Amino acid sequence: MRNSFLIILIAAFAWFMYDIFSEYQTQEQLNKTAAYYNSNEPSEAGAANVVTAIVVTYRGLDTLGEVTVLFLATLIIGFILKNKAEKIIDSKYKTSEILETGAKVLVPGSLILGVYIFINGHLTPGGGFQGGAVIGSAIVLLLLADPNKIVSHKLMNFIESTSGFFYVVIGILGLIIAGGFLDNRIFPLGKLGSLISAGAIPLIYSFIGLKVGAEISGIVNNINETELTDKL
Amino acid sequence: MDILQIIGASMVLIGSLVLLIASIGLHRMPDAYNRIQVGTKASTMSVVFVMIGFIFILPSWFGKFFTIMLFVMLTNPISSNVLMRASHKKGEPLSSKTVIDNLKEDEEKEELNKNNENGTF
Amino acid sequence: MKMELFKLILIIVLAVIMLASAVYAVVSKKTVSAVLATGVISLLASVIFLMLASPDVAMTEAAIGAGLTTFLFFIIIRKIEKQDDAK
Amino acid sequence: MTITIDKIALFLGIVLMLIGLYGAFSLKSIIRIILSLSIFDTGINVLIVSLGYLKGRTAPIIDGDKVTVENIFNVAIDPVPQALVLTAIVIGFGVTALMLVYALKLYQSKKTLDINQFSDLKW
Numbered sequence: 038m039r040n041s042f043l044i045i046l047i048a049a050f051a052w053f054m055y056d057i058f059s060e061y062q063t064q065e066q067l068n069k070t071a072a073y074y075n076s077n078e079p080s081e082a083g084a085a086n087v088v089t090a091i092v093v094t095y096r097g098l099d100t101l102g103e104v105t106v107l108f109l110a111t112l113i114i115g116f117i118l119k120n121k122a123e124k125i126i127d128s129k130y131k132t133s134e135i136l137e138t139g140a141k142v143l144v145p146g147s148l149i150l151g152v153y154i155f156i157n158g159h160l161t162p163g164g165g166f167q168g169g170a171v172i173g174s175a176i177v178l179l180l181l182a183d184p185n186k187i188v189s190h191k192l193m194n195f196i197e198s199t200s201g202f203f204y205v206v207i208g209i210l211g212l213i214i215a216g217g218f219l220d221n222r223i224f225p226l227g228k229l230g231s232l233i234s235a236g237a238i239p240l241i242y243s244f245i246g247l248k249v250g251a252e253i254s255g256i257v258n259n260i261n262e263t264e265l266t267d268k269l
Numbered sequence: 270m271d272i273l274q275i276i277g278a279s280m281v282l283i284g285s286l287v288l289l290i291a292s293i294g295l296h297r298m299p300d301a302y303n304r305i306q307v308g309t310k311a312s313t314m315s316v317v318f319v320m321i322g323f324i325f326i327l328p329s330w331f332g333k334f335f336t337i338m339l340f341v342m343l344t345n346p347i348s349s350n351v352l353m354r355a356s357h358k359k360g361e362p363l364s365s366k367t368v369i370d371n372l373k374e375d376e377e378k379e380e381l382n383k384n385n386e387n388g389t390f
Numbered sequence: 391m392k393m394e395l396f397k398l399i400l401i402i403v404l405a406v407i408m409l410a411s412a413v414y415a416v417v418s419k420k421t422v423s424a425v426l427a428t429g430v431i432s433l434l435a436s437v438i439f440l441m442l443a444s445p446d447v448a449m450t451e452a453a454i455g456a457g458l459t460t461f462l463f464f465i466i467i468r469k470i471e472k473q474d475d476a477k
Numbered sequence: 478m479t480i481t482i483d484k485i486a487l488f489l490g491i492v493l494m495l496i497g498l499y500g501a502f503s504l505k506s507i508i509r510i511i512l513s514l515s516i517f518d519t520g521i522n523v524l525i526v527s528l529g530y531l532k533g534r535t536a537p538i539i540d541g542d543k544v545t546v547e548n549i550f551n552v553a554i555d556p557v558p559q560a561l562v563l564t565a566i567v568i569g570f571g572v573t574a575l576m577l578v579y580a581l582k583l584y585q586s587k588k589t590l591d592i593n594q595f596s597d598l599k600w
Contacts, residue, residue: 071555087537091560103564110571139347162445170453405489416500444559
């Protein structure tokens with residue numbers, strides 16, 4: 038009974054999708070929206086990476102909502118896992134000396150790589166989300182090398198909330214000085230392709246990067262510190 | 270064609286040949302430990318060769334290629350070391366031709382020391 | 391033109407590997423192998439994004455989809471197994 | 478009908494979505510269901526990115542060499558799907574983490590991950 042229902046469902050979905058697939062033609066020209074973005078972005082926003090300009094400026098509210106969703110996920114995870122047991126030193130789990138030493142060398146390098154990625158987000162591929170993910174991976178490596186290490190929750194909360202606050206403050210500054218919320222023209226646009234250009238885009242993307250990095254690290258840290266017990 | 274480009278292309282060729290030999294070795298090696306060793310050693314070396322070749326071809330990208338090389342040289346041995354330790358702890362069998370197992374001896378020695386300490390006190 | 395053909399062959403090979411991994415991830419009995427197969431899908435998807443001329447998405451997928459999500463699954467499985475052992 | 482790489486990617490995305498859907502409905506363990514949903518997620522991302530591809534064009538990043546301010550209209554692809562997928566991947570990570578933590582909590586209270594055992598609100 039259940040299986041036949043499942044097969045009917047999958048077949049219906051496949052038929053629906055086949056409709057899209059059969060009518061799809063590889064396009065030769067950009068559609069209207071993309072043509073507007075591609076041709077007007079260099080003069081309006083001044084970022085060399087068009088995707089960055091769309092994420093940060095044209096669709097800035099989407100990004101704000103997205104960061105809020107991630108923040109809520111972190112918050113709920115911290116709330117669900119709130120009854121943490123005492124930090125038990127797990128003597129059975131011993132990592133090798135090579136991994137510990139290697140982590141000491143690699144973690145600062147990964148952090149610097151993450152910062153590089155989101156500072157150069159408006160010039161090269163990359164940006165706040167990618168840089169934040171790299172920072173989160175560095176924290177994961179830190180916790181893998183020594184699972185009993187205590188990563189400060191206070192510091193992460195501080196970074197997370199401060200960068201979120203400044204993100205919104207820059208958005209409101211755009212409302213006052215320039216054309217609208219999260220407008221990047223509160224600073225001069227500068228020369229296309231140089232590091233200090235594109236107005237507020239590098240600043241906003243750096244704050245997004247710090248926020249995403251702190252949130253991902255917070256999720257991983259919270260889950261790592263939880264010890265399952267029988268009591269709820 | 271520039272002389273630098275020829276040097277760079279031959280370096281890339283050497284790197285890919287090393288990788289090819291490693292992939293043959295991956296099939297011929299008897300157990301997991303030997304396979305991990307072949308894969309790590311050869312792939313690290315081949316990435317180093319390929320990156321040096323790229324530096325010759327595109328000298329202006331020196332910093333980026335050098336950083337990639339450094340990262341691979343640091344991370345590849347560490348990760349394979351961790352993998353090997355994990356499989357050893359899980360009890361993956363060694364090949365029948367293996368002569369010495371230092372990690373096991375070390376662990377046994379440690380266990381012995383711990384028991385002795387407990388016994389004396 | 392040669393480049394186009396090469397790209398076509400490469401993407402077909404990648405697609406076949408990804409579909410095989412997806413089927414394995416669904417039908418396999420072992421959870422750990424299924425998690426690894428999902429990681430393979432994400433990693434190869436990042437290569438496909440790079441071939442579709444979107445390096446931004448490729449970076450995100452490689453860092454988050456292939457790295458962090460796989461790690462998260464493993465750490466949750468470890469927590470559950472640990473509780474099984476303690477019982 | 479010529480075969481191009483974006484058509485193959487579109488097909489791949491659709492089939493990945495179907496496989497993920499089948500897994501999410503047919504599997505019993507909660508962890509495996511979350512895994513199938515993650516496959517579904519990847520399929521959607523591949524599909525959306527393939528819709529924005531234009532034949533023979535490159536990424537919309539002005540580097541002053543291949544892509545300049547003058548010819549970006551003719552050599553760059555559609556940037557909008559990329560921007561959408563960029564946020565979708567990060568949200569997907571957050572949602573997956575949330576689902577996994579709920580699975581952990583369910584296991585803590587019920588001592589099982591079998592979906593058929595959760596019959597509290599079923600009668």
